[in-house]
Amino acid sequence: xxxxxxxxxxxRPVEDLDWVIYILLLTMTIIVVGRILFSNNYxxxxxxxxxxxxxxxxxxxxxxxxxxxxxxxxxxxxxxxxSDYDYIFYTPVLKTLAIAVLILVFYGAxxxxxxxxxxxxxxxxxxxxxxxxxxxxxxxSVFVLWGAVLLFYFTEVHKPLILGVLVxxxxxIRVLTYRYxxxxxxxxxxxxxxxxxxxxxxLEILPLLVLFKFLNMW
Numbered sequence: 001x002x003x004x005x006x007x008x009x010x011x012r013p014v015e016d017l018d019w020v021i022y023i024l025l026l027t028m029t030i031i032v033v034g035r036i037l038f039s040n041n042y043x044x045x046x047x048x049x050x051x052x053x054x055x056x057x058x059x060x061x062x063x064x065x066x067x068x069x070x071x072x073x074x075x076x077x078x079x080x081x082x083s084d085y086d087y088i089f090y091t092p093v094l095k096t097l098a099i100a101v102l103i104l105v106f107y108g109a110x111x112x113x114x115x116x117x118x119x120x121x122x123x124x125x126x127x128x129x130x131x132x133x134x135x136x137x138x139x140x141s142v143f144v145l146w147g148a149v150l151l152f153y154f155t156e157v158h159k160p161l162i163l164g165v166l167v168x169x170x171x172x173i174r175v176l177t178y179r180y181x182x183x184x185x186x187x188x189x190x191x192x193x194x195x196x197x198x199x200x201x202x203l204e205i206l207p208l209l210v211l212f213k214f215l216n217m218w
Contacts, residue, residue: 019092020153023075027068027146034064041135048180051136052129062135065142066107067100072145074099076152076166130181137177144169 035042038061044050074096089095148166151157 017153019096020075020149022093023071023096024146024149027071027142030064030068031142034061045136045139048133048136052132054132058128058131058135062131062138065135065138066104068142069138069145070100070103070107071096072142072149073103075149076145076163129184133177133181137173137180141170141173144173 038056040054040056044054077099078095089098152162
């Protein structure tokens, strides 16, 4: 068994990557707890139509997976941080959590900006339908990220290749998310391509432009 695993996984000193194991265990524990709390949501993840019919607390379900997404993404991005703030974030775990907080803040700001922009442009969408759709695809993004972190730190696969495949898969999941939203939006107005473009700009492009402007000023 050990020789078979050594084909894929590196044999490294345990102390070097303890923090990665902690991150993986933390996120897996949260997912398991979520599985207990939201059994109906988990059981319907195989089919979008069934997931749309579940009326469990979708907001809390989304928060659980959003947190796991941010932490796992932080674990991937941690090694690419500049060393200017190492005197504050002097351990990998602190760096990972700092990135996770920034990601969560970005998503929170994006939600606020998206709501304001949607109201300003007069865009009308079914929020409950959108939330369930985003939660459905976000769960798959977390599963992909969990596997990517494992491969990134414990295998001999080139890291740029893992990152490239990860980004491609996450982008594809995002495209599928909005494709489903635009195609199945219950409200007639929201099926018009003009409103879909405005909606996409409000949720994705506008927050990125604000973030880019803020980073340039900072």
